[in-house]
Amino acid sequence: MLLCIPNVLTKQQVAQCRAQLDAAEWVNGKVTAGQQAATAKNNLQLAQTSPLAQALGDFILDALANNSQLISAALPLKIYPPLFNRYAGGGNFGVHVDNSIRYVPGTIVRVRTDVSATLFLTEPEEYEGGELVIEDNFGAQEVKLAAGDMVLYPATSLHQVLPVTSGARIASFFWMQSMIRDDGQRTLLYDLDQSIQELTMELGVGHPQTVKLAGIYHNLVRRWADT
Known part of the structure; x- marks a missing residue:
């Protein structure tokens, strides 16, 4: 990226x-x-x-x-x-x-x-x-x-x-x-985080869609993190 x-x-x-x-x-x-x-x-x-x-x-x-x-x-x-x-x-x-x-x-x-x-x-x-x-x-x-x-x-x-x-x-x-060694994975996480920010502005931080997408993001970070 x-x-x-x-x-x-x-x-x-x-x-x-x-x-x-x-x-x-x-x-x-x-x-x-x-x-x-x-x-x-x-x-x-x-x-x-x-x-x-x-x-x-x-x-x-x-x-x-x-x-x-x-x-x-x-x-x-x-x-x-x-x-x-x-x-x-x-x-x-x-x-x-x-x-x-x-x-x-x-x-x-x-x-x-x-x-x-x-x-x-x-x-x-x-x-x-x-x-x-x-x-x-x-x-x-x-x-x-x-x-x-x-x-x-x-x-x-x-x-x-x-x-x-x-x-x-x-x-x-x-x-x-x-924390994420692979550039492709970092790019995917960045795009996902930007989508979460947009949903937060549009629907609010507690909206089910925002919460669901944030959960996907954090689970991917846990899976891919190289610390």
Whole structure:
């Protein structure tokens, strides 16, 4: 499932992040790439262990915790601490698949990367190029969202970032280990949850149809959950 989620951060929150990121020191982005992906990666990143990266990462995690659409779509069990990248001057990231396991530095925590996420921190008109191209069931999808918006997609997807030919593209990116390992099952549960929300608005939370559908949802989660 490829899903765009609007307004994960408000414009004011984006501005707060950008004020700090625009003054930050950036390092070569290859430091967090796997052996194969590193050959295709040409960008800059905020050092993962820097106090700024950790503070902004916590800020984003707080926003994610209150986003019901993200929780419904990803059903996250673990979230890898958000990272930050910058593309400019022709920077790009060629076609690749994300590593299956990410190791949180300085801990014993391991995160299986079921869901990839990119949270855009620059407006589309601030840069040329830089589209995130994701291969899904409907072919190649180009994603270039407003600042504060986020895209979720299966980490198993082939994807790339096209060269940024002018301006700079700044984003946060991270991965989630879902309670539901299979993307098809996650998609079904998300669609079912959206139907429950619509029925709740139309008929009420206690209506028999709403209760029945909610029961089906929760029984499927119990059956499929991988915790």
